[in-house]
Amino acid sequence: MGLTTARYWREVPQRYRMEAGECTACGEIHFPPRRICMKCGKQKFETVVLPDTGKVITWTVIRVAPDEFTDLSPYAVCLVELENGVRLMSQLVDVDLDEIEMGLPVKIEFRRIREDGADGVLFYGYKVVPA
Amino acid sequence: MRDVAVIGVGLSAWGEVWKQSLRDLITEAAVNAVDDAGVEKLDAMFIGCMSGGLFAGQEHIGALAADYLGMGPIPATRTESACASAGTAFRTGLMAVASGYHDVVLAGGVEKMTDVDGGATTRALAAAADQEYEAYHGVTFPGLYAMMAVAHMAKYGTTREQLAMVAVKNHRNGAMNPHGQSPFEVTLEQVLTATRVADPLRILDCSPVTDGAAAAILCPLDMVSRFTKSQAIRVTGSGQATDTIALHQRKDICAIESAALAAKVAYDMAGVGPGDIDFAEVHDCFTIAEIMVTEALGFCEQGQGGKAVEAGETALDGRIPINTSGGLKSKGHPVGATGIAQIHEIVTQLRGNAGGRQVKDAKRGLAQNMGGTGASSTVHILEVI
Ligand SMILES: [Zn+2]
Numbered sequence: 001m002g003l004t005t006a007r008y009w010r011e012v013p014q015r016y017r018m019e020a021g022e023c024t025a026c027g028e029i030h031f032p033p034r035r036i037c038m039k040c041g042k043q044k045f046e047t048v049v050l051p052d053t054g055k056v057i058t059w060t061v062i063r064v065a066p067d068e069f070t071d072l073s074p075y076a077v078c079l080v081e082l083e084n085g086v087r088l089m090s091q092l093v094d095v096d097l098d099e100i101e102m103g104l105p106v107k108i109e110f111r112r113i114r115e116d117g118a119d120g121v122l123f124y125g126y127k128v129v130p131a
Numbered sequence: 132m133r134d135v136a137v138i139g140v141g142l143s144a145w146g147e148v149w150k151q152s153l154r155d156l157i158t159e160a161a162v163n164a165v166d167d168a169g170v171e172k173l174d175a176m177f178i179g180c181m182s183g184g185l186f187a188g189q190e191h192i193g194a195l196a197a198d199y200l201g202m203g204p205i206p207a208t209r210t211e212s213a214c215a216s217a218g219t220a221f222r223t224g225l226m227a228v229a230s231g232y233h234d235v236v237l238a239g240g241v242e243k244m245t246d247v248d249g250g251a252t253t254r255a256l257a258a259a260a261d262q263e264y265e266a267y268h269g270v271t272f273p274g275l276y277a278m279m280a281v282a283h284m285a286k287y288g289t290t291r292e293q294l295a296m297v298a299v300k301n302h303r304n305g306a307m308n309p310h311g312q313s314p315f316e317v318t319l320e321q322v323l324t325a326t327r328v329a330d331p332l333r334i335l336d337c338s339p340v341t342d343g344a345a346a347a348i349l350c351p352l353d354m355v356s357r358f359t360k361s362q363a364i365r366v367t368g369s370g371q372a373t374d375t376i377a378l379h380q381r382k383d384i385c386a387i388e389s390a391a392l393a394a395k396v397a398y399d400m401a402g403v404g405p406g407d408i409d410f411a412e413v414h415d416c417f418t419i420a421e422i423m424v425t426e427a428l429g430f431c432e433q434g435q436g437g438k439a440v441e442a443g444e445t446a447l448d449g450r451i452p453i454n455t456s457g458g459l460k461s462k463g464h465p466v467g468a469t470g471i472a473q474i475h476e477i478v479t480q481l482r483g484n485a486g487g488r489q490v491k492d493a494k495r496g497l498a499q500n501m502g503g504t505g506a507s508s509t510v511h512i513l514e515v516i
């Protein structure tokens with residue numbers, strides 16, 4: 001599957017700057033941003049930047065990876081709950097794979113996501129590391 | 132709305148079927164279903180297929196299927212809901228007959244998965260997840276279910292052994308299914324020491340990659356006397372529901388809410404509850420999925436799915452036999468065909484034709500089919516007339 005420059009560029013505010021959408025009516029924060037609030041259905045949002053710390057809600061170690069990630073395998077991925085309650089999926093790096101546990105405090109860092117593919121796009125974004 | 136019955140079912144060859152193409156598979160299943168029903172012509176077709184594009188470079192599956200079945204120019208439409216594609220094909224066919232739009236409808240499903248290599252398969256399956264916020268980060272499909280398993284184990288005390296017991300049970304059933312891809316038993320020890328895929332899931336926790344197709348013929352209940360070749364089975368309940376595409380936005384990652392919601396609609400329509408179901412086929416794409424769906428369908432309390440399999444409640448001779456066919460685990464999982472293959476097993480059981488895996492006094496069965504990590508679910512209830 002090719003990933004074009006335009007498709008990559010559209011997600012840059014989220015992947016590079018951790019931008020989320022906060023509903024001006026009810027305060028629910030959506031990551032990624034949405035057009036319609038999941039909680040109250042209103043359609044007005046303000047851009048907010050997510051906090052950069054949180055904790056691991058669940059995780060796994062991927063040992064059979066898609067082609068593009070084979071050279072990273074095995075690697076950990078986790079579901080993170082940030083300080084403000086917003087959740088996101090991320091790789092968990094700079095960690096001993098045997099020492100990951102529920103509730104592990106983590107911090108968001110800007111990293112290269114994987115090796116360059118055939119798409120002519122460099123893949124950057126957020127990963128989390130133990131805080 | 133009209134009441135609807137299934138008057139015929141059929142499967143294609145099933146497994147790593149190198150000699151047959153996508154069109155061969157769906158045609159074989161459709162011919163078998165048409166023969167089983169004893170119908171001369173169809174009024175419409177609905178064909179589930181998850182990713183003809185990524186697996187075979189082929190889209191436009193509805194027209195392809197009608198063409199090769201020799202049923203052109205009837206209306207033929209593909210349905211797609213990831214691994215619930217065939218469940219939605221069945222429901223769409225059901226609605227077409229119930230509404231009076233069509234009388235004799237074929238609902239089918241097909242996937243040709245083994246023409247691409249393992250990496251491409253992993254990527255095609257990951258297309259059911261959120262591409263930008265899950266797959267982009269290297270999260271695989273087994274990886275998502277593994278994370279649900281870790282959370283379920285932490286919250287409810289579900290054990291690694293209980294996960295393995297799902298695979299052992301389903302292979303025990305599947306060993307008695309002549310249509311299965313992996314018709315052999317496995318031991319607890321084999322599951323617990325198999326190659327690791329995404330911790331804690333190992334290869335024997337995962338359904339295999341499968342080529343296959345399945346089809347069912349539907350008609351109005353008051354028309355079944357015209358088609359007496361095989362025993363007709365009534366469809367009494369149907370439900371479908373969705374949830375967030377990404378796991379990170381679920382209210383509760385330890386529960387499959389779409390399955391619970393689809394089940395509620397189907398139970399209400401049939402006027403029954405979980406205690407009235409004699410047996411069920413559920414979407415065990417991974418062992419943890421069967422445990423979570425057992426809970427969602429109300430066959431046990433939330434969080435008790437692991438204990439239910441350990442206690443033998445879901446075994447062939449248990450309180451509520453689950454996956455008598457061997458499930459996706461042993462029978463195989465051609466993703467776009469699975470939902471109708473489940474219907475095939477329900478019909479086979481209700482006709483009393485399931486041989487060594489026959490459930491005693493089977494009068495009412497339930498089939499639950501699921502896409503993604505539960506972003507789509509369908510539930511159908513079928514009963515002996
Ligand atoms: Zn709101």
